Amino acid sequence: MEDLIKIYDAGVVGAGGAGFPTYKKLNAKVEYFIINGAECEPLLQTDKYIMRERSEEVLLGVKKVAEIIKAEKVVFALKKKYQYEIESLKKAQEKFGIDLDFFLMNSIYPAGDEQVLVYEVTGRTVPPGGIPLQVGTVVSNVGTMLNVYHAMEGKPVIxxxxxxxxxxxxxxxxxxxxxxxxxxxxxxxxxxxxxxxxxxxxxxxxxxxxxxxxxxxxxxxxxxxxxxxxxxxxYLVYKNKLNLQHMINQTKSACIQCSYCTDMCPRYLIGHPIRPHKIMRKIGYSEEIDESFMDSLICCECGICELYACPMGISPRLVNIYVKNKLREKKITFKDDKSGPSEIGIREHRKVPVERLLTRIHMHKYDVKExxxxxxxxxxxxxxxxxxxxxxxxxxxxxxxxxxxxxxxxxxxxxxxxxxxxxxxxxxxxxxxxxxxxxxxxxxxxxxx
Ligand code: SF4
Ligand code: SF4
Structure with a gap:
């Protein structure tokens, strides 16, 4: 309790995502504590720096959080290509004798998506529309761990x-x-x-x-x-400027129902009942949004369907955002009809390599390797x-x-x-x-x- 108060006092929030207040997230007892060092978005180097140069503070933050949530297993997940970072973290682990396992991933997108990460590490699917705690897991970003360490020293997030x-x-x-x-x-x-x-x-x-x-x-x-x-x-400016009505018209005229958007959707591939191609088919027939569009509510807006999968340049992501807003206005919430894919073994072959993704979105030239x-x-x-x-x-x-x-x-x-x-x-x-x-x-x- 005293530790949670220190984290609350310091104003710590999830540093890598939407900013969930950390003291609320850590008010739990779990089986798995996963530290997210996957640096989900391509190009960025912020988390890599933290893991490489602030590894001792990060691991002391991890140790503290593992105690707070009484984690039975602590797993530090990061990409296997982060050699310097792994080395630095292992040195710190040895120095402080911290009991944790490293989980090394290929360079795929979106490796750092919380629910994808839980699936990768534990093999468990967070219920659609749910949170990792429902499968006995807390996930926290490396930047958050650094801030927890500072909070223990009485230093706020500034x-x-x-x-x-x-x-x-x-x-x-x-x-x-x-x-x-x-x-x-x-x-x-x-x-x-x-x-x-x-x-x-x-x-x-x-x-x-x-x-x-x-x-x-x-x-x-x-x-x-x-x-x-x-x-x-x-290219990304052009994609972002597309207006919704234009996109819906394009869906009606150009969607060939190939279902690649569903086949590549990271949430579908962990077993969630989201099938963007069906949403596109429905909106092509009728723009009246009702419960039959409910699957849109579990889209995490990762952009794979729009920027990687669709051969026709259509954006299921944009349509999902529109549909979600309409459903929320109508106070329609997600109900799991358990229709998620029963066979998700194919997932291994549908992971999206970051290098290829960067080329596809015309951002490769901005990738700084050093x-x-x-x-x-x-x-x-x-x-x-x-x-x-x-x-x-x-x-x-x-x-x-x-x-x-x-x-x-x-x-x-x-x-x-x-x-x-x-x-x-x-x-x-x-x-x-x-x-x-x-x-x-x-x-x-x-x-x-
Ligand atoms: S990938 Fe594109 S063309 Fe294929 S079903 Fe999805 S939206 Fe339609
Ligand atoms: S943005 Fe597209 S690929 Fe990503 S979760 Fe939503 S529907 Fe699936």
Whole structure:
């Protein structure tokens, strides 16, 4: 309990995904604790850096979490090509005598999807629409482990490691205060090589595409893992700009019902009853969304169907997002009709290699093989969102004009609520409060480490 309070106090959330509050996730007793070091999205190097350079802190975080959730088996899952990282983690394991197994995977996408990872490691299928806890498992990202370690030392989450890549002059890793603007991150990487560009916040498959005009409203949060600059005429920009009605029309006229989208769907391949080709067939006949579209609710939006499988350039992912929103409006929830595939042995032959995927999505040229250099940067202004996590927004504890110190609690949630505390990431004065707390200070500078 005392440890969970420390994690709650520090505002730790899942660093690799949607930002589930960690103290809530760890309030459990499980058979398996899986540490996710698979770095799910192609190109990014943030987790690799953490495993390579912060291996001791990560493993001490792992040890603590394993104690909290009384895990019977602790498994560190990462890609077998991460040789330096494996070496570094094994040294730390030996130094601290930590009892865990390594699970080494091929370089496939989406290896780091929580439910795919559980299947790979345990052979168990998380129930569709469910969570790993239902099969006795907790999965947590390596960045979260680092933050748990710091939480035990009484240090809150106020900085974030971010890979800045693509069409920038010096691709690198940045160690930044939470709330720093994305534009400053791009400038710290030598600026964009292009005049007109878009950015992907996150990874190329599931990240959010943002035009250069909208960058100034975007900041680094506790879950930001990457910033990728791409040309405005890039294939991924074109795919993202397709409007839904156009896509539905295209589905009606061009879907050949080959079912490749289903055959390659990672969730279908772990036994879930999702068949995107059937959803496409239905929407081709009728745009009236009802319970018969329910399978869309268990789509994880990984993008395999859209960017890898479909030979006709159609996007089942986009259609699923549309359908999900409609179903939620109608308050239709997922009910498992147990119609998932009975034979999933074929899965081994349908895994998607990351290298091939990068070529398919025209991102291969941005793949930096050697470890990126790291730079820590300061800023004189941060805008720290009150909701950077799943659950309720934090309530401000400061007002405009207040002086705040680095690491001070500036917004909180009640213990027990689904949410996370927020702390000041620079010293300064509160100048605005809306859906974020904006802090400014006079002096700024850049330092390398
Ligand atoms: S892969 Fe494309 S063409 Fe084939 S069924 Fe799916 S949406 Fe239709
Ligand atoms: S995005 Fe496509 S491939 Fe991925 S889970 Fe959804 S339907 Fe399956």
């Amino acid at each position: 900085r974030k490691l971010v890979s800045v890549m693509g069409e920038v002059n010096n691709p690198l890793l940045l160690d930044v205060p939470i709330g720093i603007s994305i534009r400053e991150c791009i400038e710290a990487a030598g600026g964009s090589k292009l005049d007109g560009f878009h950015i992907i916040l996150g990874g190329p498959m599931m990240g959010m595409l943002i035009s250069s005009e909208d960058i100034d409203s975007r900041v680094v949060t506790k879950t930001t893992g990457g910033v990728i600059v791409i040309p405005s005429d890039h 470890p990126l250099k790291i730079k820590a940067i300061k800023t004189d202004r941060v805008s720290i969102p009150l909701r950077q996590h799943i659950g309720v927004a934090a309530n401000p504890l400061v007002k405009v004009g207040d002086n705040v110190a680095l690491g001070q609690l500036i917004a909180s949630v009640n213990y027990g609520d689904l949410g996370a505390n927020i702390h000041g990431s620079i010293d300064g004065v509160v100048v605005e409060i809306h859906d974020a707390i904006v802090i400014e200070r006079k002096n700024s500078g850049v330092m390398s480490c």
